[in-house]
Amino acid sequence: MGLLVDGVWTDQWYDTKSTGGRFQRSASQFRNWVTPDGSPGPTGDGGFAAEKGRYHLYVSYACPWAHRTLIFRKLKGLEDHITVSIVSPLMFENGWPFDTSFPDATSDELFGSQYLYQVYQQADSKYTGRVTVPILWDKKQNKLVSNESSEIIRMLNSAFDGVGAKPGDYYPKELQEKVDEVNSWVYDTVNNGVYKAGFATSQEAYDEAIEKLFESLDRLEKLLGEQRYLTGDKLTEADIRLWTTLIRFDPVYITHFKCDKKRILDYPNLHAYMREIYQLPGVEETVNFNHIRSHYFRSHKTINPTGVISIGPNMKLDVPHGRDKK
Numbered sequence: 370m371g372l373l374v375d376g377v378w379t380d381q382w383y384d385t386k387s388t389g390g391r392f393q394r395s396a397s398q399f400r401n402w403v404t405p406d407g408s409p410g411p412t413g414d415g416g417f418a419a420e421k422g423r424y425h426l427y428v429s430y431a432c433p434w435a436h437r438t439l440i441f442r443k444l445k446g447l448e449d450h451i452t453v454s455i456v457s458p459l460m461f462e463n464g465w466p467f468d469t470s471f472p473d474a475t476s477d478e479l480f481g482s483q484y485l486y487q488v489y490q491q492a493d494s495k496y497t498g499r500v501t502v503p504i505l506w507d508k509k510q511n512k513l514v515s516n517e518s519s520e521i522i523r524m525l526n527s528a529f530d531g532v533g534a535k536p537g538d539y540y541p542k543e544l545q546e547k548v549d550e551v552n553s554w555v556y557d558t559v560n561n562g563v564y565k566a567g568f569a570t571s572q573e574a575y576d577e578a579i580e581k582l583f584e585s586l587d588r589l590e591k592l593l594g595e596q597r598y599l600t601g602d603k604l605t606e607a608d609i610r611l612w613t614t615l616i617r618f619d620p621v622y623i624t625h626f627k628c629d630k631k632r633i634l635d636y637p638n639l640h641a642y643m644r645e646i647y648q649l650p651g652v653e654e655t656v657n658f659n660h661i662r663s664h665y666f667r668s669h670k671t672i673n674p675t676g677v678i679s680i681g682p683n684m685k686l687d688v689p690h691g692r693d694k695k
């Protein structure tokens with residue numbers, strides 16, 4: 370694993386020395402927006418109008434951030450609008466590779482790259498920063514639109530509505546304040562919380578992250594006992610953002626990231642809620658446990674030096690969820 374410095378690939382693991390053993394995620398740098406008419410979005414440049422066939426997603430099935438974008442592509446029926454490349458889950462000294470010998474991984478159909486960092490080099494030959502998935506690419510202008518998943522899902526949610534996306538608004542005006550509020554603590558303590566626990570290199574950093582993580586899971590369990598979804602009776606972006614962490618929790622985070630106080634299976638409401646979203650049309654097809662488990666257990670050599678993959682639990686994902694009675 371590494372990063373680009375002035376456009377040159379440098380193999381380097383996360384630096385936690387300067388932060389008392391704490392993992393800090395760096396901010397994404399490509400922040401343009403696809404909009405219905407190409408006018409500029411909240412950040413970045415304009416010129417990215419929604420069009421069928423114009424954009425391409427680079428994702429990893431393993432990655433919870435990229436997974437959000439795959440789910441939105443399904444929910445909004447954008448499979449014919451947005452093409453996808455899937456990296457191999459085995460991320461070693463050259464970062465994310467394209468390697469079709471790994472089942473369900475694809476090549477880079479745009480540039481034929483061997484590694485994802487070469488796609489970033491196409492976007493900016495002097496780029497300095499991490500080489501992350503997901504990426505939304507504009508095939509027409511040959512530009513990287515965005516590498517920030519929280520913003521890509523907002524684009525998929527509404528920008529393509531005039532060019533054939535399925536109806537459905539997962540960030541409706543009347544719920545935006547609530548969604549933003551839930552997102553902020555769920556992101557910090559759950560989505561990123563599992564990484565803070567797993568990548569901690571001091572006991573204090575781990576203790577801090579794990580306490581907040583399980584406080585939040587307890588809070589979510591209670592909330593989902595009172596209502597069907599995180600902001601009430603409507604599925605929103607906040608649910609999808611939480612869900613990509615929940616689905617990885619029992620098969621990976623419990624053992625690999627030492628998040629072992631409780632399993633999602635031990636939380637009746639959270640588990641049923643996780644099953645409900647898994648059973649939504651199209652969602653199961655976005656879940657690839659082979660990629661998920663291979664990536665974490667084999668790529669994070671500082672945490673699991675042997676690369677041995679644990680056996681993993683029975684997820685019981687097909688059990689009826691019963692959430693429609695809420």
Ligand SMILES: N[C@@H](CCC(=O)N[C@@H](CS)C(=O)NCC(=O)O)C(=O)O
Pocket residue numbers: 370371396397431432433434435499500501502503516517518519
């Ligand atoms: N802020 C980014 C984070 C994406 C991210 O961290 N992706 C991970 C995979 S789960 C990655 O590609 N990591 C490679 C690296 O940090 O070198 C987003 O949400 O889009």
